Amino acid sequence: MEANTFDDPRITAVGLLFEVHAGLAARFAAQLEEHGLSSVEFEVLTRLTRSPANQLRMTDLAAQTSLSTSGVTRVVDRMERDGLITRRACPSDRRSSYAVVTPAGLRRLDESLPGHLQLIEDWFTGQLDPAALAALLDGLRRVRDAVHPCATAGSRSAAPGEPPAECDEKEGRPPAPGGHPGR
Amino acid sequence: MEANTFDDPRITAVGLLFEVHAGLAARFAAQLEEHGLSSVEFEVLTRLTRSPANQLRMTDLAAQTSLSTSGVTRVVDRMERDGLITRRACPSDRRSSYAVVTPAGLRRLDESLPGHLQLIEDWFTGQLDPAALAALLDGLRRVRDAVHPCATAGSRSAAPGEPPAECDEKEGRPPAPGGHPGR
DNA sequence: CAGCAACTATAGCCGTGGCAATATTCCTGC
DNA sequence: GCAGGAATATTGCCACGGCTATAGTTGCTG
Numbered sequence: 364m365e366a367n368t369f370d371d372p373r374i375t376a377v378g379l380l381f382e383v384h385a386g387l388a389a390r391f392a393a394q395l396e397e398h399g400l401s402s403v404e405f406e407v408l409t410r411l412t413r414s415p416a417n418q419l420r421m422t423d424l425a426a427q428t429s430l431s432t433s434g435v436t437r438v439v440d441r442m443e444r445d446g447l448i449t450r451r452a453c454p455s456d457r458r459s460s461y462a463v464v465t466p467a468g469l470r471r472l473d474e475s476l477p478g479h480l481q482l483i484e485d486w487f488t489g490q491l492d493p494a495a496l497a498a499l500l501d502g503l504r505r506v507r508d509a510v511h512p513c514a515t516a517g518s519r520s521a522a523p524g525e526p527p528a529e530c531d532e533k534e535g536r537p538p539a540p541g542g543h544p545g546r
Numbered sequence: 547m548e549a550n551t552f553d554d555p556r557i558t559a560v561g562l563l564f565e566v567h568a569g570l571a572a573r574f575a576a577q578l579e580e581h582g583l584s585s586v587e588f589e590v591l592t593r594l595t596r597s598p599a600n601q602l603r604m605t606d607l608a609a610q611t612s613l614s615t616s617g618v619t620r621v622v623d624r625m626e627r628d629g630l631i632t633r634r635a636c637p638s639d640r641r642s643s644y645a646v647v648t649p650a651g652l653r654r655l656d657e658s659l660p661g662h663l664q665l666i667e668d669w670f671t672g673q674l675d676p677a678a679l680a681a682l683l684d685g686l687r688r689v690r691d692a693v694h695p696c697a698t699a700g701s702r703s704a705a706p707g708e709p710p711a712e713c714d715e716k717e718g719r720p721p722a723p724g725g726h727p728g729r
Numbered sequence: 730c731a732g733c734a735a736c737t738a739t740a741g742c743c744g745t746g747g748c749a750a751t752a753t754t755c756c757t758g759c
Numbered sequence: 760g761c762a763g764g765a766a767t768a769t770t771g772c773c774a775c776g777g778c779t780a781t782a783g784t785t786g787c788t789g
Contacts, residue, residue: 369596371663376683380563380570382690382694383686383693386690386694388564413552422767422768432769433768433770434745434746437769438745438746440769456767457753457767458754458767459754480556480557483556483557483559483560485720486692487559487560487689487693488556490692490720495684495688498682499681499689500559501678502674502679502681502685503562503563504562505673505678506566506569506669506670507569509673510570511569537668537672537673586776605736605737614776614778615739616738616777616779617777619740620776621775621776639784640737640783640784640785641737641738641783642784
């Protein structure tokens, strides 16, 4: 009987990771909903607000979120209808348009951010002593660098010597880990 | 200017975690698709196969996945149509029905599992030396225990002294971490 | 035993978001 | 300058899945 396959440590490892993600995501969503925001809307506000002039072209916004360009069109539709952001024509390229945060959108974000940070602290970072947290993040960072879904993160400035490396798409084979020859 | 809020280490921490999840989930989905399975279908097959008699009541299946009961109805519809599982009436309770894996479903799972495990190894567990991996998993476990989305995992038998504790729903306040008084 | 509350699965309705097609606009080579 | 190809945003169509209502079933309680 091969029921053992499911106790494979690899399976439980991803199970753990996915459970943590699901649990945190659910709590975040619940808290954001109190402020009338969905997770994607929160992410959109975040990405826009951390961009110069609080704006981003639709395509760039799509690249920074987990959405396709049509998904971005839709979420921007909704948020524009709710007055959180606005579309503005791009002066230099008539094909593009900017999504820009309105004062109301900024306000909404400011309202929800403290609670969000508190939630992270309460359920994630605060659950571990600094050393364990550092170890956890270090491991995550290594995995992220391997699997990078084209690095949506903004804090990439740690190694300014290298340009973003372009991240052409997803490559098929994994990079070799530190000192762990496959065979 | 408060652009600094986004460089908050808490934000980057969850960003890291979510990126890793997204990256791994995308790769898994791509590999499973080669075998004609979606992620949820794979999870359904997994949960059923690791259950006694390769079957589970619809409600229990819903509880073990990220789906609602109606979502389970739908995915079971599809998988039954594809011949991967079958419905069977529960003899002791005429309200319930079992979802049971067919030989074809078992075969499909067996086909996709090796590649799946390999993928985990390649992009996740194999990226870290054993010590770092252990540290990562330990941290994740601690966070999971705090945030537990009612512990979908099956490997809960570590502490047989306690019954599953029922996990009534999600509680509003976080449990106190090891030695980290909130105030 | 009658009635009622709880449970189980399902179907209707709808929001969300991806893919492919489409219309504009830009750019490059000639 | 212009024809053709690439980029950009949007829309139609669809799959997926959650919420709620509903029907069938069980068990408890008066």
